Amino acid sequence: MSAKTLLKSLLAYHAWANDELLETLAGLDPSGGAAERHAAIRLMNHIHVVSRIFAAHLEGVAHGYAGDNAPDTPEPRVLRANLAEVDRWYLDHLETVSEQALAEPIAFTFTDGDKGCMTRQEMLTHVVLHGGYHRGEVGRMLAGIAVSPPWDTYAVHLHRVEPARRLQVGI
Numbered sequence: 001m002s003a004k005t006l007l008k009s010l011l012a013y014h015a016w017a018n019d020e021l022l023e024t025l026a027g028l029d030p031s032g033g034a035a036e037r038h039a040a041i042r043l044m045n046h047i048h049v050v051s052r053i054f055a056a057h058l059e060g061v062a063h064g065y066a067g068d069n070a071p072d073t074p075e076p077r078v079l080r081a082n083l084a085e086v087d088r089w090y091l092d093h094l095e096t097v098s099e100q101a102l103a104e105p106i107a108f109t110f111t112d113g114d115k116g117c118m119t120r121q122e123m124l125t126h127v128v129l130h131g132g133y134h135r136g137e138v139g140r141m142l143a144g145i146a147v148s149p150p151w152d153t154y155a156v157h158l159h160r161v162e163p164a165r166r167l168q169v170g171i
Contacts, residue, residue, distance in 0.1 A: 004099050007124050011094060013157040014128045015087035018047065020150035021135050022083060024142070026076035033145030040138040041073055047131045048079060051086045054123050057108040058093060067111050090127065 022044060028037050046069045056063035074082065102121040110116055118126065132152070139149035159165050 002099060003102055003121050004094065004097075007102070007121060008091065008094055009158070010128045010154070011087070011090045011124065012161070013154050014131050015084070015091065016157050016161075017135055017150070017152045018044070018083045018087060018131060019080065021138060021152065022076055022080035024147070024150055025138075026080060028076075028147065033147070036141045036145045038073065040141045041076055041079065042069065043134045043138050043141075044076075044083070045069055045074060045079055047134050048083050048086060050130055051083070051090070051127055053111065054127050055086060055089055055093070057106055058120060058123055060106070065111055090124065094124070 025037065025040055025044065030037065049065055049067075049069050053063045053065055053068070097120060102124075103119050105117050105119050106123065107115065107117045135152050139152065142149040
């Protein structure tokens with residue numbers, strides 16, 4: 001499997017998992033577990049902002065963020081649409097970049113002023129892993145207020161998008 005094929009699968013999983021979790025957050029009663037709900041939305045917004053920042057790095061343009069989250073907390077339905085938009089951008093971007101370009105290093109500046117350099121494929125991988133880390137945090141918050149989080153695993157995603165995988169034996 002090529003790096004591009006794997007990244008496409010991981011980015012599709014990332015988009016699916018973001019959407020599943022934001023659907024859950026949008027359905028929560030705002031008055032129940034208000035502090036946890038707010039913190040969960042803030043973490044999901046952080047995923048969104050960091051995704052936008054790295055998209056700007058990949059495009060070689062300024063991102064316009066002063067930090068790794070926005071000062072305002074969006075409503076879950078708005079955040080869901082915003083994350084879906086940036087997640088789609090990543091999938092579209094991957095269609096336009098060559099395997100060779102994925103290995104190209106890109107220098108950039110983090111929001112705290114530190115310098116960084118990562119290849120395109122490292123940036124794409126970072127976006128996926130970063131999102132998974134914080135969705136896991138949100139899942140623990142939801143469990144703490146007796147809300148079952150979506151089952152956010154790559155294996156679940158693969159078997160939902162390709163149910164025939166369950167029928168394959170001895171691969």
